[in-house]
Amino acid sequence: MSCQELRRFVDDVVRFHELATGLKPLKSHEQIIALGQQSGYVFTEEDWREMFEKDLSSQASSVQESIEAANPDHWSWAFRQLSVWRGMLMAGAGD
Numbered sequence: 561m562s563c564q565e566l567r568r569f570v571d572d573v574v575r576f577h578e579l580a581t582g583l584k585p586l587k588s589h590e591q592i593i594a595l596g597q598q599s600g601y602v603f604t605e606e607d608w609r610e611m612f613e614k615d616l617s618s619q620a621s622s623v624q625e626s627i628e629a630a631n632p633d634h635w636s637w638a639f640r641q642l643s644v645w646r647g648m649l650m651a652g653a654g655d
Contacts, residue, residue: 566603566611569596570644580648583638592638615642 573579582595593608616624630640639645 569601
């Protein structure tokens with residue numbers, strides 16, 4: 561059940577501007593998890609970590625390096641954590 565809720569949260573960030581805007585100030589995975597949970601999505605930290613790690617491992621090493629090197633103080637940091645969210649960024653965002 562919670563994995564479905566996490567998938568719904570991830571997809572809803574793409575669909576709903578107000579949820580996506582909530583990602584902008586976030587600087588940690590814990591904050592992303594809290595945003596989802598506070599927005600009514602029921603999933604665990606373990607669910608998030610599993611999804612993040614699976615997504616990260618499916619990326620080219622150059623993409624993995626750019627995700628790991630991303631500055632958490634930049635507004636785009638949280639968007640860089642999952643490939644579906646990176647697709648929301650315009651070319652050059654944060655470069």
